[in-house]
Structures are given as C-alpha cells and as structure tokens.
Amino acid sequence: MDYKIIIDPGHGGNDPGASGNGIIEKDLTLKISNYMYNRFKELGIPVFITRSTDETLSPTERVNRIKEYAGNDKNVVVVSNHINAGGSIGKIVMARI
Ligand SMILES: [Zn+2]
Numbered sequence: 001m002d003y004k005i006i007i008d009p010g011h012g013g014n015d016p017g018a019s020g021n022g023i024i025e026k027d028l029t030l031k032i033s034n035y036m037y038n039r040f041k042e043l044g045i046p047v048f049i050t051r052s053t054d055e056t057l058s059p060t061e062r063v064n065r066i067k068e069y070a071g072n073d074k075n076v077v078v079v080s081n082h083i084n085a086g087g088s089i090g091k092i093v094m095a096r097i
Helices: 026-043 058-071
Strands: 004-009 047-049 074-083 091-096
Touching: 004 026, 004 058, 026 047, 026 074, 047 058
Parallel strands: 004 047, 004 074
Antiparallel strands: 074 091
8 A cells, every 4th residue: 555654843933842952842853854754755655744944833734734735645644753851752643644
C-alpha cells in the first residue's frame, strides 16, 4: 500500500514552544522536520511538510494545509514533531487522519 507522509514541525513563528539550554523547540523541530522531509524525498516517498520556514501556524491553518495535501486519502501518516521540556525526553506523535 502506498502511503503519503506528512511532516509537521511543531510550533514556529510567534510560538517558540519549549526552550532551555539555548535550544528553542520551534527551531529544532524545523531542523529535524526538514531533514526528514528531504530524506523521504530522496527515497521517492510522497511527502509534504506543513511549514519549512519559521512561520506562525494556527492549529486551524496547520490542519487546513494537511487536508489540502491529503484530501480524503486515508493512506496518510502525519508525523508531528515536538521536543518536550520537563518530564519526557521528546516524542514523535503519529496519527492517521
Ligand atoms: Zn511542542
């Protein structure tokens, strides 16, 4: 089965996310996400990224971009990257839409 991958860098623009030790979450999620996006492209896997620059995205805009790309396709994997501060060491949230 052919899946489409959607990479979603958490936060961005006016929303920095967590910060500590000189690291700002929005910057690191963007770096990781751009790396993943380019790697999936290299592998020939259909991939979309919700933001590729440091821009503010409302939750609604984020979902709209995902829907625009994926339409009603059920074979889509969304990877939303976050680097949490505090209790956990970071996580990748995956959900099928
Ligand atoms: Zn986050």
